[in-house]
Amino acid sequence: MTKGHDRSCRELVEQLSRFIDGDLSAADRRAVARHLRHCPCCDDFVESLRRTVALCHEAGQTSLPPAVRARARARIRTLLGQVQTAGTAPHGTARTRH
């Protein structure tokens, strides 16, 4: 992937997500792997794309802030409590707490 972007590099970049996701045919996959062996720039590029995907995945692994979680729990209790007192609950009576 030198300056000016070789046409084969450009075509390769378009395939890289499917390469990472294991979504290419065996032949295409081999062709990409072959290109990567001979093109350090594209090889670096794949690695940085992989890291990007991993970082995004990680960025989403957040739990609710405590105050937000507490309000979410309160909403659930209110809803299920209302349903129960209204006598319309189609659900079981496995109450584990009050």
Added chain:
Amino acid sequence: MNPSSRHTGAAGRDRDYPDLVRAVRTGDRQAMERLLMRAQEAAWRFSLMVCGGASDAEDAMQDALLKTYRYATRIREPEAFKTWLYRTVRNACLVRRRRRVDEPAHLLSLDELMPSPDDGTRVPEPADKGRAPDEHVANARLRRRIRAALAKLPRQHRVVVFLREIEGLSTREVARVVGISEANVKTRLHRARLFLRRELEGL
């Protein structure tokens, strides 16, 4: 390969949606509470990361709570719950957004996103969780940077990244939620990844 399967706790925290929905139908109250919490969590994340506002998050959570409660008791196909949930959350978000116009409207062109000759290696490694406190700080900072990068994406790309990379939906599920073809999901995802890679490379 599925990382979430490692964290299945005693309380069944990470039970899959179909299992949870089936349990709800047998009258399992804890399963119902868990399902309602997960629906609210999904709505919260969607609000923050796709809809772009904490201000709407609580409304979104309340909305998801009520709709999930109504839906869970009459759903025929537990397998369909997940796509139903995300479609519901997304639609509610679209309705709330109609008043606003703060979308980046540009499309992502490949030329903009091609790598420059020496930039490939600067995207940082994902940090290990649960180590030293300074790593927690670094992780938090990294998360903010990634969310800021996500926020710069056009929404039609952002929603695909969110559903696929963050929420772990399959390509087919994303296509169903968003109402586009699977090929289109892959194209948007790829463009979005190239964009994010470029945004994150300076970290």
